[in-house]
Amino acid sequence: MIFSRTAPVRVLIIDDDEDDFFLTESLINSIDSGNFIVEWSFNYKDAYESIIQKKYDLYFIDYYLGAKTGLDLLREAKLAGCDEPMILLTGKGNRTVDIDAMRSGAADYLVKADLNLELIERSIRYSLENGRIMKTLKMNELRYRSIFENTKDAIFLANKDLYFSIFNQSTSAILKCGPDELVHKSFYDLIIKEEDKVRLKEALTGNNSIKDFEVIIQNKDGEEIYTVFSCHKIDEVSDTNYYQAILHDISFIKKAEKALVLTEKLAATDRLARTLAHEIRNPLTNIHLSLDHLSQMGADEEISTYYDIMNRSAGRIGSIISELLDTALPTQIVFKNNILQEVMEESVLAAKDRIQLKKLKLMMELPEDNILISADKEKLKIAFLNIIINAVEAMEEGNGILQLKAVPLPNQTVEVYIKDNGMGIPQEYLARLFEPYFTAKKSGLGLGLAATLNILQGHKASIDVKSVLQEGTVFCITLHTCESFEN
Template identity: 45%
Template sequence: METQTLVGVPTRILIVDDDEDDFFITSDYIRNIPTKNFVVDWSYNYNDALGKLTSNQYDIYFVDYRLGIKTGMDLLTDAIASGCEAPIILLTGKGTQEIDIKAMESGAYDYLIKSELNTEKLERCIRYSLERASSIHALKANERKYRSMFEKSKDVVFIATKDFKIVDINYAATELLEYELEEFLDKEIVSLFNNERDREIFYSKLNETGELNDFEVDIKAKNDEVKNCIISASVEMNNNGEKYIQGIIHDNTSRKRAEKTALQAEKLAATGRLVRTLAHEVRNPLNNINLSLEQLQPHLADDDSKLYLEIIQRNSKRIGDLITELLNSSRLSSQVSLERVSLQNVVDKAIAAAIDRMTLKRIELQVSYPEKEAYAMVDVEKVQLAFLNIIINAIEAMEEAEGVLRISIHITDTEYLVEFKDNGCGISEENLQRLFEPYFTSKRNGMGLGLASTLNILQSHNAHIDVKSVVGAGTTFIIGFKKLA
């Protein structure tokens, strides 16, 4: 082995050749390259050479095509497969176009014929190969950096063809939408949208302007859960002039839910203030009416007068009872007495309170609990009332002898989910938006306080409630309680 070390940082070169004379000739050409410092080493054994190529100790490799039983092409293929990143130049005694093409396709940086070697040709080959290797290393470093960002992003990042078919998507999509990565491939990105109108807007905006920013859209997961998301996408062009679409999907469900909860809480608070004010203003004159009736009663002798007096008394009492009910509904969240209890037990108590209604209407009840007890800090009586309101609404929404009420509890990493699912008449989109508003009701004799009270109770427990409904198919209430630490 011959080594040449000159002043400065040398370029490390390994020549792999089973002919020592050829090694000396090639190394002499390299040594005569002016203004360059080189360290040139020799390897004549296939296994030794493979170890040195895969260790990445050298800046560039010259590999002879013939290495005994195996060829330089075999070494080239094995080294690249094992992680060799430095440029490899294939040398041969006699060149053919077939070997040339195969060498370049296998990853060789260049292909040289030994009989045509000279100092000038080797200098140019080394210079071009090192420059190209430097560019490729920089590109790979950037690719690794952006691939890492792509994979670790909490937002969904996707790439699609110009026809909107997904060709690459990161792991965040599996967590958000519960599909496996393979299930996304060749699926149109707009096929995930829950609303046809959103699909049309997405199509038209990208086709017309090539860009769409912060577009709010509902996306349906594999389990049919609808997630509110923000999507941004743009049409780009690759090096071959082919158009493709890249985009980011941000899960907006939690923020949307928080906004909705805050709005509902504000509505309930405003309603409570209004109820208390009205109760005070109505009760004062109502008390005066009742006192006046008590004074009049001894002085009325004829039957007609007594009849009218009884009508006034009954209606005064009804007004008083309504005021009491309104005040109670606005006070349900006050004086909450929390204790550690099993949600299974609370659900059982609510079912027991409604079982007679189910029996009379011949409703089928299906209950599914996890083996582990779902312990949460709740006020048992108030949460039982909240559950009971939902169960009663479900019973009233279902047809006699055809209704099926499914009640289940699910455990996630952070919370317990209590689900009430019926196959009743469902709720229209318009009514769904107003479902928890106080005094809003679609029932003929309802006051619209049941679900408002339910929301009030759940918010006092820092629980959230989501409702999904399809007209004619049924309604599902999902209530989330935080897990105890």
């Protein structure tokens, strides 16, 4: 069988000459094994309405239709989204009309004088088959375009130097760059570490592809983004090579991993603190009892001096154990609704003397609208103050700039930034920054940031630190906001 469709093929012949309609209809109905329902329209407007309502499977359109031509109808139908095949008919062969018809989307171009059964059967068969193929292609294109446009991953095409050429909306959103800016950027320019650039270039040069490459990039706003990058080379017939790439943002996962590591460290510190308290406080109690006994016995001046030394040292050991336990144990938080701007301003006020003595410049960027948070105000001030004091001590007298900023986010959170332009923190120290008793200072117990972490975790807040030697450090604290000011 020529036509495998079980349902009849609905055909509309659009022609203002009734005799020509009967001739074309007769040829169509004479096709063996064909199943057709053929109807006639002689009015341009009525024909256009039938086309846009998709009433038929196939259209034969005469070139001459009064004031307008069949080409006009063909073009209007295509603009309206017509996917059904349309065959243009004309009284005489005309190469210009033939070319225009094909460019306008006609499935075929036939001269009425040459019409015969074989020619019209072939034209219908090819037009319907090509129409079916084009519909399938269009459906697939829409399906994959939807994936391309709606995925949260950045998907893009780039040249051999990874300059962006075609990209989806997520690419602009992640990189914080508009389309006009992206076409002038290379992905290499966004990579922070030079060794990552070298590794990527070597992979693409040697294998023409790379898969699941973890790389840190920086967007237009200066934010560091942890990503997984996959890319492979596509060769075209025109000898123009380009790369197809997918960029997946894993910053949230990395932050969660950091928070988990910090939580595990605090749990380990808690266990250590409890063990030390038990093992040290028992003999320490005996020392205190012995000292009390010696004080009652009386002693000369020299022995009294040694007694005082031992008493002070024993007291100092007890204080250190208490501090360690306070740092390790979960902080008791009393939640009340507070205005974040007030908490930040009062934290800075507590460090005002230190800031003025070092002749530092203070810059605060706080939103005018109140940001409401549920927090233990006094404890949160301690957390902020510990970071501020570290920032003050890291900066050079007279040249330091301390910056505090609050940025509300749409997901009912707010980011608090505390930034300095001090000496910075070595990368090998960052992983241990919140460990109790870890400090790079000559004088200090290393409990300030450990206490800060404990307080923030009690608020279900997260903290992230970025630092560059001789350039400065940025602490980013993410807090949850609340909608109303009711306690």
